[in-house]
Amino acid sequence: MSETSCREIEPHLLASAMGEAGPDAVERVRVHVAGCPECREELVRYRAVDSMVDTLRRTPGPADDATLARAQLTSRLADLRSRLVTFGIFPSPLGPLLIGRSEMGVAVVEYLPASGSLTPHARRLLGEEAVEDRAATDGLRAELLEYLEGRRVRLAWPLDPRRMRSDFQRRVLEATAALPYGAVTSYAGIAARIGAPSAVRPVAQALRWNPLPIVIPCHRVIGNDGDLTGYAGKRVELKQRLLAVEGIQALPAGRHDFKVHRESMYTLMNGEVEYCLPTCGSLAERPISELTLFGTRERAEAAGFAPCSSCRPDLHPLPA
Amino acid sequence: MQSSVFSQAGTSGVSLGRVMAEDAFEAVVGAHHAEIRRYLLRVTARASDADDLSQETFLRAFRAYRALPPGANVRAWLFTIATNLGRNHFRAQSRRRRAYAAVALESPAGAPERADGRVLADEVRTRVEQVIGGLPEKQRLAFIMRKMHELDYAEIGSSLCCSEESARAHVFQALRKIRKGLDGQLSAGTEPGS
Numbered sequence: 001m002s003e004t005s006c007r008e009i010e011p012h013l014l015a016s017a018m019g020e021a022g023p024d025a026v027e028r029v030r031v032h033v034a035g036c037p038e039c040r041e042e043l044v045r046y047r048a049v050d051s052m053v054d055t056l057r058r059t060p061g062p063a064d065d066a067t068l069a070r071a072q073l074t075s076r077l078a079d080l081r082s083r084l085v086t087f088g089i090f091p092s093p094l095g096p097l098l099i100g101r102s103e104m105g106v107a108v109v110e111y112l113p114a115s116g117s118l119t120p121h122a123r124r125l126l127g128e129e130a131v132e133d134r135a136a137t138d139g140l141r142a143e144l145l146e147y148l149e150g151r152r153v154r155l156a157w158p159l160d161p162r163r164m165r166s167d168f169q170r171r172v173l174e175a176t177a178a179l180p181y182g183a184v185t186s187y188a189g190i191a192a193r194i195g196a197p198s199a200v201r202p203v204a205q206a207l208r209w210n211p212l213p214i215v216i217p218c219h220r221v222i223g224n225d226g227d228l229t230g231y232a233g234k235r236v237e238l239k240q241r242l243l244a245v246e247g248i249q250a251l252p253a254g255r256h257d258f259k260v261h262r263e264s265m266y267t268l269m270n271g272e273v274e275y276c277l278p279t280c281g282s283l284a285e286r287p288i289s290e291l292t293l294f295g296t297r298e299r300a301e302a303a304g305f306a307p308c309s310s311c312r313p314d315l316h317p318l319p320a
Numbered sequence: 321m322q323s324s325v326f327s328q329a330g331t332s333g334v335s336l337g338r339v340m341a342e343d344a345f346e347a348v349v350g351a352h353h354a355e356i357r358r359y360l361l362r363v364t365a366r367a368s369d370a371d372d373l374s375q376e377t378f379l380r381a382f383r384a385y386r387a388l389p390p391g392a393n394v395r396a397w398l399f400t401i402a403t404n405l406g407r408n409h410f411r412a413q414s415r416r417r418r419a420y421a422a423v424a425l426e427s428p429a430g431a432p433e434r435a436d437g438r439v440l441a442d443e444v445r446t447r448v449e450q451v452i453g454g455l456p457e458k459q460r461l462a463f464i465m466r467k468m469h470e471l472d473y474a475e476i477g478s479s480l481c482c483s484e485e486s487a488r489a490h491v492f493q494a495l496r497k498i499r500k501g502l503d504g505q506l507s508a509g510t511e512p513g514s
Binding site for chain 1: 345349353354357358361367370371374375378379382383386444445448449467468492495496498499502
């Protein structure tokens, strides 16, 4: 054992000084330094270094206070959290859909192109603070699919309004969100509801940029003549399908549009508590903006309205 | 303004809860931020850099946290992020030289108390820091992780993208250089005895 050369013993000597050597190595070092004064001195020096370094480790430095950095970190994390959107992409009867949520609530729903690379598309849409996390959106996905299959009439989700572009748009979307399931009104109707009856085009623009389609049911807003007019770019057929799920028939009108025929809709004069046949009183002459049109009696009654006591839609239902 | 659209939330089957296991991340910050900052202070020798980089470490960690497998060694993972940030910092800014020139300015006037009550001579402390500061990057980082933060060699290896053996070799090499750098001072009565 004592024949171990100084060169061979050196790494063990270091390990030993640092307290990292195994029992065998410690013994070899012990035996070696017993007969080698130079290495003994070297061991002492390394132990001194180790002890000095240990003291450095245990001595608080002059700039060791992390309080400020921690406080800044807390605030930056809060900011990051509030901007962070987690999203999931999933197939639906209406094609691939994206749902994104923040800590405030659901922030965005988007129809994605039927093909191509969807995740980069989603990132372009959502910005850099977006994280794909299917699990985090899975509950939302399940409810939305139930909704699209007609098995759910309400998406009672907390919403994050920060992707809405203006206070005006928020008012428009708020009025739109108040439209009952299974009912439609016109753009002018929404304009009237928010107290800006001449702002029909701005209302249409605000709905065009609805960050939360389906959830905020802009598909329930149609033209004054009953035409669906537009949806999700040029995908008005999606609007027709969403309305069909809710029991509202829109029939093809022209090459690219569909039309809701008001003479086949149960009709509510806004502000009234009873719904009517479309021919009741002067209803047929009223613009759609003053009305809410229901596809079925069930929907009108589920929304809290009673059948009119003079035209009696309950006794004389419209032909199905 | 909280409008009715946003208060319509009723008793939905979906529990939105919070976006992620934020409380879990709060706990990570609480458990490790001070140490990561101390590590970065040793690495950069500047309090302002340590502040910035320690925050950046945790902001990055927050973004990537959900992808971390359960049971992962969070502390070692944070050291890896901090190490990469520290290295990028030096590479991009080539600040290292200036940083170490500043050590003397940031050192305290008085002699620091040792934990055991004795006083480590100011000049020796400064000298040790200087020698550590003058080490090649990987040796310095490996040495600080091993001796100041007691990470094991496997953890140091993954932080530095090298093998466990290389990590150990870096630490040993660092120790040899420090020992040489302190020649003279060690025999000048500072040795604590064995």
